[in-house]
Amino acid sequence: MAEAVALRQANPAxxxxxxxxxxxxxxLWILPLAYAVWTAFHPAExxxxxxxxxxLTLENFxxxxxxxxxxxxxxxxxxxxxxxxxxxxxxxxxxxxAFVRYEFRGKNVVFALVLVQLMIMPDVLxxxxxxxxxxxxxxxxxxxxxxxxxxxxxxxxxxxxxFKGIPKELVEAATMEGASAxxxxxxxxVPLAKPVYVAFALVSVSYHWNNxxxxxxxxxxxxxxxxxxxxxxFASADQGIDWSIITAATLLTAAPLLLAFLLFQRxxxxxxxxxxxx
Amino acid sequence: xxxxxxxHAWLLLLPALTLLVAFTxxxxxxxxxxxxxxxxxxxxxxxFVGFDNYAAMVDDPIFWQALRNNLWFxxxxxxxxxxxxxxxxxxxxxxxxxxxxLRMAYFTPTVLPMIAVANIWLFFxxxxxxxxxxxxxxxxxxxxxxxxxxATALGAxxxxxxxxxxxxxxxxxLAALQGINPSLREAAAIEGASRWFFFRRVLWPLLMPTTIxxxxxxxxxxxxxxxHVVVMTRGGPDNATTxxxxxxxxxxxxxxxxxxxxAVTVVLLAxxxxxxxxxxxxxDRKAHY
Numbered sequence: 001m002a003e004a005v006a007l008r009q010a011n012p013a014x015x016x017x018x019x020x021x022x023x024x025x026x027x028l029w030i031l032p033l034a035y036a037v038w039t040a041f042h043p044a045e046x047x048x049x050x051x052x053x054x055x056l057t058l059e060n061f062x063x064x065x066x067x068x069x070x071x072x073x074x075x076x077x078x079x080x081x082x083x084x085x086x087x088x089x090x091x092x093x094x095x096x097x098a099f100v101r102y103e104f105r106g107k108n109v110v111f112a113l114v115l116v117q118l119m120i121m122p123d124v125l126x127x128x129x130x131x132x133x134x135x136x137x138x139x140x141x142x143x144x145x146x147x148x149x150x151x152x153x154x155x156x157x158x159x160x161x162x163f164k165g166i167p168k169e170l171v172e173a174a175t176m177e178g179a180s181a182x183x184x185x186x187x188x189x190v191p192l193a194k195p196v197y198v199a200f201a202l203v204s205v206s207y208h209w210n211n212x213x214x215x216x217x218x219x220x221x222x223x224x225x226x227x228x229x230x231x232x233x234f235a236s237a238d239q240g241i242d243w244s245i246i247t248a249a250t251l252l253t254a255a256p257l258l259l260a261f262l263l264f265q266r267x268x269x270x271x272x273x274x275x276x277x278x
Numbered sequence: 279x280x281x282x283x284x285x286h287a288w289l290l291l292l293p294a295l296t297l298l299v300a301f302t303x304x305x306x307x308x309x310x311x312x313x314x315x316x317x318x319x320x321x322x323x324x325x326f327v328g329f330d331n332y333a334a335m336v337d338d339p340i341f342w343q344a345l346r347n348n349l350w351f352x353x354x355x356x357x358x359x360x361x362x363x364x365x366x367x368x369x370x371x372x373x374x375x376x377x378x379x380l381r382m383a384y385f386t387p388t389v390l391p392m393i394a395v396a397n398i399w400l401f402f403x404x405x406x407x408x409x410x411x412x413x414x415x416x417x418x419x420x421x422x423x424x425x426x427x428x429a430t431a432l433g434a435x436x437x438x439x440x441x442x443x444x445x446x447x448x449x450x451x452l453a454a455l456q457g458i459n460p461s462l463r464e465a466a467a468i469e470g471a472s473r474w475f476f477f478r479r480v481l482w483p484l485l486m487p488t489t490i491x492x493x494x495x496x497x498x499x500x501x502x503x504x505x506h507v508v509v510m511t512r513g514g515p516d517n518a519t520t521x522x523x524x525x526x527x528x529x530x531x532x533x534x535x536x537x538x539x540x541a542v543t544v545v546l547l548a549x550x551x552x553x554x555x556x557x558x559x560x561x562d563r564k565a566h567y
Contacts, residue, residue: 014473015374022369023376025362026383029441033386035409036398095294102287110291117302119554123502124523124546127530127539128305128312151297181286210391212505213523217531228393232509235397243401250394261389265382268389272446273453 040248060248064234067245069222070252073230080142080215080226081208085201087150095151096159097185117153126217133218140224145215149208155200158275162196163189199271209257227253306547312540324537331541341542343517344525347432351521352500354436355443360492362444364485367451368477381452384445392442396509399438400425403510425511428518435519438506443499447492454488455481494557501549522546 038046040061046054064070098104099111122129129148130139138144166189174184190197212228219225225233231253235246251258261268313331318324335341370381387395402409403424411421424434458481466476504524507513513520513528520528523546530539 018369018372019374022366022374022380025366025369026380029445030383030386031409032395032398032402032441033390035402039401091294091297094290098287098290102283102290104284104287110295113303114295114298116306117298119498119550120302120306120547121498121502122301124526124543124550125302125305125309127526127536127543128308129301130530131308131536132300132305147297148301151294151301153298156294206389210393212391212393212508213527216508217527228391228505231391231397232393235509243404246397247401250397254390254394257389257391258386261386262382265378265385269381269385269449269452272388272449 036247036251039244040251042244044242044244060244061252064245064249064252068230068234068249070227070230070249072222073225073227076142076224076230077209077226077228080146081205083142084146084149084208085204087146088152088155088204089197089201091151092155092159093185093190095156096163097189099156099160100163100189101181101184114153114156117151118157122148123213126214129214130217139218140220142224144218145224145226146208148214152204154275155204158196158200159193162193166192196274198267199274202268202271203275206257309540309543309547312536313544315537315540317535317537327537331537334538335541335545338538340517340520341525344520344522345545347518347520348501348522350432351436351439352497354433355439355500356493356496359440359443360447360489360496362440363447363492364451364489366444366448367455370448371452371455384448386445387442388446388449392503392505393509395442396438396506399434399506400510403434426515428515431511431515431518435506435510438510439499439503442503442506443496447496450488450492451485454485458484490557494553497553498550501546522549 041056041058042054043057043059095114099107125148133139133144133147136144138147170188170192171184174188179187210228211226212232215226216229216232219229222230231249234249312324314326314328315324316322316327316330366380366384370377370384374380405411405421405423405426410424414420414422422430424430462480463476466480471479501521502523504521504527507519507521507524508527511519513524522542526539526542526546529535529542
């Protein structure tokens with residue numbers, strides 16, 4: 001007890017220490033990004049030399065943009081991410097609806113089978129999935145990158161939880177009005193689950209914008225390479241390692257998500273929260 | 279329940295289920311079968327070879343090193359990232375100055391592509407003019423090639439993983455903390471409980487389900503994070519940073535040894551299945567008081 005009292009008395013100092021530690025860690029955490037921004041916006045000779053008078057420049061970005069087909073990579077990533085998200089939303093909504101609205105034989109077994117994917121992600125099965133893709137002739141296509149992710153156990157799980165929480169009265173009212181099963185899904189369930197859709201969309205887009213290993217394996221040309229793989233090809237090609245250009249390219253790759261995050265911080269944080277809580 | 283409704287349900291499930299089976303269940307089983315088969319060659323089809331692939335794996339020192347590396351990587355990243363995440367959440371949830379900035383700083387690594395930040399860290403670690411070297415110079419420390427030295431490379435990789443993950447896990451703690459009734463804190467304050475006492479006896483037990491959720495994710499991530507290895511070290515120097523999934527990638531797509539790759543995949547799947555079973559049978563029971 002004496003200890004407790006002593007600690008409580010030390011509280012103002014404790015609060016101060018907390019603030020110091022929290023800020024220290026935050027600065028440490030933001031340092032790599034700050035460093036990258038510094039390097040990318042200054043001429044190469046200042047890439048590791050800090051001076052307030054260093055001239056600002058956009059030339060690193062211009063040179064990076066010209067040195068590799070980043071426009072194409074941006075297009076590929078955008079198409080890929082939209083393709084995956086669209087399919088996930090459609091397929092997983094239908095599946096979640098089946099689990100909530102219907103009783104059928106083997107329901108629990110099927111649901112357990114769905115959940116298996118939460119533990120065994122497609123990344124680990126890349127050798128077999130590569131074989132499948134080559135049989136389907138989908139190597140080096142956007143469809144080939146996206147297909148293993150179209151059905152997401154995570155989305156099915158999340159939507160099922162959400163759908164379960166929707167009041168029965170609303171569904172009954174719609175049934176009374178003679179709405180069909182799909183109309184009920186579209187008019188009652190989907191609108192009420194909107195925040196969850198937004199949350200899932202943000203998580204999915206962040207994940208697939210950043211995904212690397214599977215796209216690396218399954219692509220081999222500019223035509224289908226997403227940004228992450230393009231950046232890696234660009235950064236690892238022997239071009240005299242010009243850090244200013246590489247960091248500029250790095251920031252380009254991360255920019256859309258980073259900007260979106262900075263603008264919609266609250267939504268991002270809340271979406272990741274919502275998506276993570278069962 | 280009539281047959282028509284059953285048919286409806288299956289129709290709704292069919293597209294998602296087909297894809298799940300095609301890219302999760304089928305490859306998992308096919309991997310198991312392939313691990314007992316030889317790698318097909320142009321002039322020789324794949325044949326049953328029993329445990330040969332596993333024998334080759336057991337005899338391969340790189341496999342053992344990858345496993346050892348991965349265990350060290352997991353042992354360091356899991357407690358450190360989860361511990362930091364908890365501290366971050368307590369700070370951001372408290373009444374500190376500049377909470378908005380703190381939250382933004384902690385969370386930013388989560389939204390950046392690993393492949394991009396790994397390039398930044400690579401520059402950080404570069405000998406002779408990376409930032410770390412410059413800070414070291416200020417204090418008169420000798421030059422150090424963090425990623426080129428077998429003694430420090432795995433540690434350097436681990437730091438990047440912790441940095442990337444902690445802010446992500448923070449979110450879950452933050453959500454849990456915001457759900458805790460504030461009157462608990464007031465009651466504890468009236469009783470004269472210290473902050474530490476309050477944390478240990480009230481917050482920590484209440485946060486247990488979150489901790490378990492985060493731990494499970496941290497364990498899974500420890501076995502699937504490899505992007506930074508590809509960028510920063512390619513498993514080097516001398517396999518000091520080869521993790522299991524990276525080893526699998528090399529065996530499968532650099533040496534094109536399918537049989538052996540299947541055996542390594544089975545090991546990874548077994549590790550993930552163990553996590554799943556422990557979570558299901560042990561932790562989930564403990565999480566609900």
